[in-house]
Amino acid sequence: MANYGIAIIGYGGIGAYHAEHIINTKSLRLKGIFDIKKDRNDLAKSKNIHVYESLDHLLHDLTVDIVLIATPNDSHYELVMHSLHANKHVICEKPVTLSTKLFDEMSFLSQKQKRELIVHQNRRWDSDFLTVKKIIDSHLIGEVFHIESRVHGGNGIPGDWRRKRDQGGGMLYDWGVHLIDQIMLLKDAKIIKYSIDFSTILGHEVDDGFLLHLYFDDSTDVLIEVQTTNFIKLPRWYVKGLNGTAIINDWNLDGYINQLILPLEETHSQTVKAGNGLTKTMAPPSEDAINKMKLPPILVEPNVFYEHVCNVLEKKESLSITHGQIRVVLSLIENLMNTRV
Ligand code: NAD
The missing domain is CATH 3.40.50.720 (NAD(P)-binding Rossmann-like Domain)
Structure with missing residues (x-):
């Protein structure tokens, strides 16, 4: 050896x-x-x-x-x-x-x-990312058309070179590099349009977060969000396919998949009370329309890189x-x- x-x-x-x-x-x-x-x-x-x-x-x-x-x-x-x-x-x-x-x-x-x-x-070897990739590649939720990838922190940016523009600070260079790299590996498609909103809420000379929208030529749209002022986090991944939705809350792979097992026309949702009114559109699908599944976890050895x-x-x-x-x-x-x- x-x-x-x-x-x-x-x-x-x-x-x-x-x-x-x-x-x-x-x-x-x-x-x-x-x-x-x-x-x-x-x-x-x-x-x-x-x-x-x-x-x-x-x-x-x-x-x-x-x-x-x-x-x-x-x-x-x-x-x-x-x-x-x-x-x-x-x-x-x-x-x-x-x-x-x-x-x-x-x-x-x-x-x-x-x-x-x-x-x-x-982060190509992160279990949460590899699990999303498996969900997509094995068509567990059908053709995927919408992906949200987020990391939320509640500590601002560490007070060192990460706050300096000329040192390559800011969250796009920090977490953006990882999250964009991951997305590019999920789909065999090209970006045709993008837009970004930088956050500068903390008043540093660099971005303390951003919301990036990517639109691919296979009709997938992706939202990548990095923020450093979230004292309650949103889920790490939220992925929608034509036949289901997957959620992964954090790096520890807490989450699940709701797989649609009936055509949408047959989901028989009931009208439910919602706030000060009623809704049928926003009611949950009937129980027989959904198969709630565990995530197919991919576990990786720590020294793989x-x-x-x-x-x-x-x-x-x-x-x-x-x-x-x-x-x-x-x-x-x-x-x-x-x-x-
Ligand atoms: P850090 O500030 O904790 O450490 C940087 C170290 O480099 C410091 O100890 C500093 O004294 C030293 N240093 C600076 N200039 C030097 C030079 N010219 N020669 C020798 N030493 C020098 O920063 P960090 O968080 O460890 O980040 C360092 C790099 O790693 C950055 O590029 C960052 O983006 C990257 N990073 C990657 C990951 C990842 O998961 N891949 C995680 C954290 C940081």
């Missing part, structure tokens, strides 16, 4: 998460980290992780095969380019960079150097996070950002 040396640049929130997972991945050896902050280096040392004196020391370490970049968004480009020039394979955090022009340069250099450039789109990386380097699998896919999402985000005043 191959064994790859890997070093991390940026030992912050996600850098420390990577370190933990790398230590538990058989084919990887954590060679050390490099961070510009003393407290993060001290923390790494306290966990017996080697701390490189400088970026150069890390890049010149011949036992390092892979460099993992987990620094703020605006610093990815330079660090990726240095690492590729040093002949390392690179894993880079999302968003890989802030413009398609810079990404094209990175992608070109990785091909020229014959080194992999792998973007950490880890890192194992995929090793398999790609060993040429046992081809890279599933392709540069073409990354570019499509980045290009959309670039266009959306240009609509911001």
Whole structure:
């Protein structure tokens, strides 16, 4: 079994998460980290992780095969380019960079150097996303025509680079990258129209959330909503098909499917009292029209991303996070950002 040396640049929130997972991945050896902050280096040392004196020391370490970049968004480009020039394979955090022009340069250099450039789109392996994909692919609710994907937080934006526009802060670059990437994998269709409303309710120079509508050429419409001022959350997923509706409330896969088992004309809904009036249209369908089902959960091993990386380097699998896919999402985000005043 191959064994790859890997070093991390940026030992912050996600850098420390990577370190933990790398230590538990058989084919990887954590060679050390490099961070510009003393407290993060001290923390790494306290966990017996080697701390490189400088970026150069890390890049010149011949036992390092892979460099993992987990620094703020605006610093990815330079660090990726240095690492590729040093002949390392690179894993880079999302968003890989802030413009398609810079990404094209990175992608070109990785091909020229014959080194992999792998973007950490880890949320492709989230159970909730994979469960939605299974519901759609196995036609459990018929032809899907409407998808809502939401993440709601009630803590604002952390007070660091995420609040700075020139560092690639804001929620579109943060969660938008994940949620758009997921949607693009759900349907084999092209976006024909889109619109976005940015939220700036917290008064930072970046968006603290957004509502993005995507319209696809197979008549599916998608709502992606990211907000940081929700003290009560809406469900993570709400998916409508011609033969049913699915709801997934959170990452823990709490939710269900209501499958329509009679034609709509035969659902025999009864008129019900609603507020200060009556309704037949908004009454629930009759019990014999609906089959309430459990979600078909897809559970994923926690180290699946890192194992995929090793398999790609060993040429046992081809890279599933392709540069073409990354570019499509980045290009959309670039266009959306240009609509911001
Ligand atoms: P963070 O602020 O917690 O950590 C960033 C670290 O990088 C800090 O310790 C900082 O000192 C260090 N740093 C900054 N510039 C550096 C440089 N030039 N060289 C070395 N170290 C440097 O941020 P974070 O939340 O860990 O986010 C880092 C990156 O990871 C961002 O791109 C973010 O979008 C991404 N991220 C991805 C996920 C995911 O699930 N894929 C989750 C969180 C963050």
